[in-house]
Amino acid sequence: MLTIKNLHAEVEGKKILKGINLEINKGEMHAIMGPNGSGKSSLASVLAGRDNYTVTEGEVWFNGKNLLDLSPEDRAREGVFLAFQYPVEIPGVSNLNFLKTALNEIRAYKGLPALEAREFLKLTKEKQQLVDFHSNLMNRSLNEGFSGGEKKRNEIFQLAMLDPQLAILDETDSGLDIDALRIVSNGVNKLRDAEKSFVVITHYQRLLEYIIPDFVHVLYNGRIIKTGTKELALELEERGYDWLKEELHLKESV
Amino acid sequence: MINSNEIIDDIANKEYEFGFTTDIEMDIAPPGLNEDIIRFISAKKNEPEWLLEWRLKGFAAFKKMEFPKWQHFEMPALDLQAVSYYAAPRKKKQLNSLDEVDPELLATFEKLGIPLNEQKALTGVAVDAVFDSVSVATTFKGKLKEMGVIFCSFGEAVQEHPELVKKYLGSVVPHTDNIFAALNSAVFSDGSFVYIPKGVRCPMELSTYFRINAQNTGQFERTLIIADDNSYVSYLEGCTAPMRDENQLHAAVVELVALEHAEIKYSTVQNWYPGDKDGKGGIYNFVTKRGICKGAASKISWTQVETGSAITWKYPSVILQGDHSEGEFYSVAVVRNKQIADTGTKIHHIGKGTKSRIISKGISAGHGDNSYRGLVSVGPRADNARNFTQCDSLLIGNQCGSHTFPYIESRNKSAMIEHEATTSKIGEDQIFYLNQRGIDSEKAVALIVNGYVKEVLNQLPMEFAVEAQKLLSITLEGSVG
Numbered sequence: 001m002l003t004i005k006n007l008h009a010e011v012e013g014k015k016i017l018k019g020i021n022l023e024i025n026k027g028e029m030h031a032i033m034g035p036n037g038s039g040k041s042s043l044a045s046v047l048a049g050r051d052n053y054t055v056t057e058g059e060v061w062f063n064g065k066n067l068l069d070l071s072p073e074d075r076a077r078e079g080v081f082l083a084f085q086y087p088v089e090i091p092g093v094s095n096l097n098f099l100k101t102a103l104n105e106i107r108a109y110k111g112l113p114a115l116e117a118r119e120f121l122k123l124t125k126e127k128q129q130l131v132d133f134h135s136n137l138m139n140r141s142l143n144e145g146f147s148g149g150e151k152k153r154n155e156i157f158q159l160a161m162l163d164p165q166l167a168i169l170d171e172t173d174s175g176l177d178i179d180a181l182r183i184v185s186n187g188v189n190k191l192r193d194a195e196k197s198f199v200v201i202t203h204y205q206r207l208l209e210y211i212i213p214d215f216v217h218v219l220y221n222g223r224i225i226k227t228g229t230k231e232l233a234l235e236l237e238e239r240g241y242d243w244l245k246e247e248l249h250l251k252e253s254v
Numbered sequence: 255m256i257n258s259n260e261i262i263d264d265i266a267n268k269e270y271e272f273g274f275t276t277d278i279e280m281d282i283a284p285p286g287l288n289e290d291i292i293r294f295i296s297a298k299k300n301e302p303e304w305l306l307e308w309r310l311k312g313f314a315a316f317k318k319m320e321f322p323k324w325q326h327f328e329m330p331a332l333d334l335q336a337v338s339y340y341a342a343p344r345k346k347k348q349l350n351s352l353d354e355v356d357p358e359l360l361a362t363f364e365k366l367g368i369p370l371n372e373q374k375a376l377t378g379v380a381v382d383a384v385f386d387s388v389s390v391a392t393t394f395k396g397k398l399k400e401m402g403v404i405f406c407s408f409g410e411a412v413q414e415h416p417e418l419v420k421k422y423l424g425s426v427v428p429h430t431d432n433i434f435a436a437l438n439s440a441v442f443s444d445g446s447f448v449y450i451p452k453g454v455r456c457p458m459e460l461s462t463y464f465r466i467n468a469q470n471t472g473q474f475e476r477t478l479i480i481a482d483d484n485s486y487v488s489y490l491e492g493c494t495a496p497m498r499d500e501n502q503l504h505a506a507v508v509e510l511v512a513l514e515h516a517e518i519k520y521s522t523v524q525n526w527y528p529g530d531k532d533g534k535g536g537i538y539n540f541v542t543k544r545g546i547c548k549g550a551a552s553k554i555s556w557t558q559v560e561t562g563s564a565i566t567w568k569y570p571s572v573i574l575q576g577d578h579s580e581g582e583f584y585s586v587a588v589v590r591n592k593q594i595a596d597t598g599t600k601i602h603h604i605g606k607g608t609k610s611r612i613i614s615k616g617i618s619a620g621h622g623d624n625s626y627r628g629l630v631s632v633g634p635r636a637d638n639a640r641n642f643t644q645c646d647s648l649l650i651g652n653q654c655g656s657h658t659f660p661y662i663e664s665r666n667k668s669a670m671i672e673h674e675a676t677t678s679k680i681g682e683d684q685i686f687y688l689n690q691r692g693i694d695s696e697k698a699v700a701l702i703v704n705g706y707v708k709e710v711l712n713q714l715p716m717e718f719a720v721e722a723q724k725l726l727s728i729t730l731e732g733s734v735g
């Protein structure tokens with residue numbers, strides 16, 4: 001579904017991604033871990049098409065399409081969803097109106113008619129329940145005055161509503177207390193199916209106790225330096241990243 | 255409520271009745287401003303002596319005045335002697351089909367959803383029917399007449415209802431008010447007149463001869479609306495379709511009078527030609543608008559959506575004279591490219607227990623410069639007067655400007671005056687967030703802007719609000735990214 005080949009990208013003249021290779025198939029759950037500043041959010045941004053990043057080398061294919069050729073909105077319409085590390089606030093735009101617009105834009109792209117008000121509300125209710133999202137947040141302005149946890153939960157709710165093929169969750173767990181973490185993870189697990197793939201970016205092993213990944217990648221200094229299974233996450237939790245860095249330096253000095 | 259589109263369709267689809275043979279008599283006075291031209295205008299309009307005298311007093315006041323200097327923009331050079339003060343009713347160049355019309359203009363019509371026949375009429379393309387504004391007005395007037403509502407051109411009111419005109423003309427905006435009002439008093443061409451009798455609730459939105467005629471209202475328009483005791487009227491001015499006009503200076507005057515328990519709602523959508531990207535050629539919209547709540551418990555509400563003109567300079571105001579009267583001002587002003595807006599309101603609390611509410615939403619894009627200027631004054635008699643002002647600015651891009659000049663003068667200790675102001679910016683990260691959810695940048699801006707102006711647009715009649723919303727997104731098209 002997603003193939004990333006030798007991806008290099010820079011921002012403001014600074015090289016951030018330095019040759020990422022990654023293959024994600026349908027239905028897979030990938031975790032990306034790595035120390036702060038290693039380029040995890042940058043990778044998510046490049047995939048989503050944030051325009052302050054310049055791709056200098058490499059390719060990204062999504063369901064046979066060259067993702068890098070598409071505008072950010074078309075990537076979204078093709079089925080790439082990014083749950084932001086820092087969701088923005090948009091005063092004056094109600095959560096509900098925003099979601100209706102987003103959903104209908106995506107539907108229009110796929111040649112589907114806009115959802116009627118009643119159908120839309122039905123869908124909203126259903127997904128609210130699925131991911132345990134407070135209905136009183138629906139009529140509020142998008143993320144305005146939401147707590148950190150509410151914002152993250154709103155990202156997951158949007159994910160449920162928009163039903164993408166590939167969901168990238170950028171540190172959705174950070175800033176959540178243990179209850180919220182459980183709710184968010186449950187939501188994600190309920191959304192998992194054979195058609196959908198996930199990339200979960202996280203610092204902490206604890207999220208991966210709830211959301212069991214098929215693969216764990218370690219991103220360091222703009223490169224994936226190690227790939228393993230969920231055991232790798234445990235090992236990282238115990239030993240930190242230094243041993244990996246040393247391994248890397250040894251390899252590089254050879 | 256009458257659907258203006260339906261009426262216009264109706265008219266445009268009507269069979270050929272009288273033909274185009276009645277070429278409108280053209281007479282244009284030579285350029286120049288002097289007493290003779292004022293006498294000429296007055297005579298042309300067959301005006302009574304008292305009105306001529308009033309014009310002349312206006313002219314005398316004008317001669318003693320200078321252009322103001324307090325505005326937050328550089329006053330353009332105006333050569334008032336180069337203007338022709340009588341050019342009436344001008345017939346536009348007739349085109350044969352829409353193919354001859356500027357495609358950009360047509361694209362805008364399309365986006366606004368303006369029906370084809372109306373597009374033709376607006377651009378001066380021959381319609382397969384007689385397009386006779388007078389007859390529209392007549393049908394329309396018939397219905398109103400039954401209720402005793404007077405809705406006619408200013409000139410007609412002078413002939414038919416001189417006592418009303420004489421009583422109220424200049425009673426809210428005197429001929430000495432400001433230099434543009436003085437000029438208007440001296441040379442005003444025509445405009446609208448409305449009188450709603452006691453106890454009548456006007457059953458339809460009154461609009462300046464519908465959209466199509468609105469464009470020929472002229473440079474020095476004069477509007478006078480009187481709502482007698484316990485009456486109600488909602489008046490719409492302007493047009494969402496882009497309006498071009500060779501006249502650069504527009505100095506209109508609007509006077510509203512609300513008597514006891516009466517309510518006047520006055521809504522404007524202004525979309526005059528803003529000039530090109532460098533601001534060349536746009537309209538200067540220097541209008542004096544003021545209403546007086548003369549009677550107790552009366553109410554005047556101004557709603558304006560200002561998207562056009564090179565310079566918009568106006569302060570629709572309310573004098574709250576009657577006890578417990580209420581004034582409102584809802585405004586959206588958009589500037590982009592090199593447009594300038596210096597607009598706001600003045601509310602004078604004079605009577606006891608008077609209330610006012612000011613909601614101003616400025617939007618600046620490109621190199622636009624937007625100023626809110628507002629005055630809330632409370633006189634010594636206005637016990638327990640209350641005002642709430644919310645004054646917001648939204649910036650799109652880094653090169654635009656926004657300024658707020660709120661003035662408060664209170665001479666009564668029991669007055670409660672609240673002022674809130676915010677400035678926000680449409681950020682790239684907001685746009686990107688919406689992009690990431692499948693919404694393109696243009697729609698994203700529209701979504702944010704619509705949310706921002708909602709409180710003001712809610713004041714407009716439904717159809718108008720929908721058009722105004724579209725107009726805003728068209729105006730801001732391409733202003734991001």
Ligand SMILES: Nc1ncnc2c1ncn2[C@@H]1O[C@H](COP(=O)(O)OP(=O)(O)O)[C@@H](O)[C@H]1O
Nearest residue numbers: 011012014016035036037038039040041042043
């Ligand atoms: N807009 C930017 N301008 C300059 N440097 C940036 C910008 N965004 C991110 N970076 C830099 O890119 C590197 C990777 O950041 P990021 O992708 O956020 O890391 P992570 O998500 O793994 O913590 C960091 O050194 C960060 O400072």
Ligand SMILES: [Mg+2]
Nearest residue numbers: 040041085171
């Ligand atoms: Mg990050």
